[in-house]
Amino acid sequence: MNAKKAKESYDLKIDNLKEKITAKETIIDSLTNTNMDLTYFSLDSNEDAISYFEEMGYDAKKLALTISDQIISQNKAGKDNPIIPFVGMEGNMSINKVRLLNHKWIIADFTDGVYWGELFIIYEVKEGGVVDFEVEKSFLYPKD
Structure with missing residues (x-):
């Protein structure tokens, strides 16, 4: 039983970290696009x-x-x-x-x-x- 709960806990942590990574990648893409726009006339x-x-x-x-x-x-x-x-x-x-x-x-x-x-x-x-x-x-x- 403990092994099953531990696996579920790890799986939940992994899913949360994947969501955070996805959110950060979205922010990075947005900042990259903004930077490209700002440096267009340079x-x-x-x-x-x-x-x-x-x-x-x-x-x-x-x-x-x-x-x-x-x-x-x-x-x-x-x-x-x-x-x-x-x-x-x-x-x-x-x-x-x-x-x-x-x-x-x-x-x-x-x-x-x-x-x-x-x-x-x-x-x-x-x-x-x-x-x-x-x-x-x-x-x-x-x-x-």
Whole structure:
């Protein structure tokens, strides 16, 4: 009798664990799909843009870091970032986050600590690794 109860108990535990595994696999699938959606517009997942840079002789990941660093490094203490077409009202305008969408476009957000906005930047990598930036569009959110 004890062996039968023990087997039933183990079988119940196994079934519960199988249900948990199934639930976790469903969550993992959902998170994977969400991640794919979120990274769709990203240089990291754009094979054509990566190939474009590789054909120019660049490692796309290293180049992306270099470009992001070039933009953020223009944040200087006591000065607005010159890429941002707005003057800081409550401090200096600085770029916080940069995302390369592909081999030609960047989005970035900026703030002065109170006001914030976003930029749409067109960029071009020229011979010798020189990068030209042009702010195509920008906006400043209204203060609440």
